[in-house]
Amino acid sequence: SQKIEQNSEALNIQEGKTATLTCNYTNYSPAYLQWYRQDPGRGPVFLLLIRENEKEKRKERLKVTFDTTLKQSLFHITASQPADSATYLCALHSGAGSYQLTFGKGTKLSVIP
Amino acid sequence: DSGVTQTPKHLITATGQRVTLRCSPRSGDLSVYWYQQSLDQGLQFLIQYYNGEERAKGNILERFSAQQFPDLHSELNLSSLELGDSALYFCASSAGPNVFEQFFGPGTRLTVL
Numbered sequence: 128s129q130k131i132e133q134n135s136e137a138l139n140i141q142e143g144k145t146a147t148l149t150c151n152y153t154n155y156s157p158a159y160l161q162w163y164r165q166d167p168g169r170g171p172v173f174l175l176l177i178r179e180n181e182k183e184k185r186k187e188r189l190k191v192t193f194d195t196t197l198k199q200s201l202f203h204i205t206a207s208q209p210a211d212s213a214t215y216l217c218a219l220h221s222g223a224g225s226y227q228l229t230f231g232k233g234t235k236l237s238v239i240p
Numbered sequence: 241d242s243g244v245t246q247t248p249k250h251l252i253t254a255t256g257q258r259v260t261l262r263c264s265p266r267s268g269d270l271s272v273y274w275y276q277q278s279l280d281q282g283l284q285f286l287i288q289y290y291n292g293e294e295r296a297k298g299n300i301l302e303r304f305s306a307q308q309f310p311d312l313h314s315e316l317n318l319s320s321l322e323l324g325d326s327a328l329y330f331c332a333s334s335a336g337p338n339v340f341e342q343f344f345g346p347g348t349r350l351t352v353l
Contacts, residue, residue: 159340161340161341168328168347168349169346169347170242170244170330170332170344170345170346170347171283171330171332171344172242172344173341173342173343176340176341216283220340227273227285227288227296227298228273228285228342229285230275230282230283230284230285231282232282233282
């Protein structure tokens with residue numbers, strides 16, 4: 128069955144360092160992969176989308192890579208700040224025409240001052 | 241603010257009851273998605289509507305139903321409620337074909353006692 132795994136439930140990092148979050152998937156051939164940020168009790172917020180033919184995407188301090196051979200995406204936040212503390216969700220889109228997203232359970236990032 | 245509105249914000253009801261959750265998508269968005277988020281299951285896709293028609297179905301129980309009206313707002317109906325239905329219910333919208341990022345509302349927290 129299709130499975131999405133985000134490497135850890137929680138990640139603590141020192142302010143100023145680079146945070147790296149991992150999303151692995153099995154039994155999937157996603158056309159697109161997305162990353163969302165979710166704060167407690169609030170709806171997810173779209174951050175970045177990367178297509179299967181793209182290796183890397185950047186937006187300000189955020190960088191996403193997508194390796195369809197390894198079936199893995201890495202999400203990096205450089206120069207992390209306490210305000211980056213949140214849960215980050217990976218979501219896959221199969222491209223089958225319905226635009227349905229399947230989400231991972233998320234990684235809770237805490238940036239320590 | 242994503243532009244997606246959901247009402248009510250909180251709902252407390254008893255087992256066996258029926259409730260209706262309402263969602264208004266961002267102006268111009270034709271697609272509406274419903275998700276359920278519980279602590280153990282993460283964010284689960286329920287159903288998608290596009291311009292009034294059902295487009296995709298996920299893990300939606302038979303006790304749950306939804307519709308999208310001509311003005312594009314959507315309602316999710318939950319009936320014969322059980323304790324396990326307690327969760328955050330999110331609505332998201334997107335512009336439709338060829339636009340994949342989703343914009344989430346603030347959610348409705350449902351508590352079934």
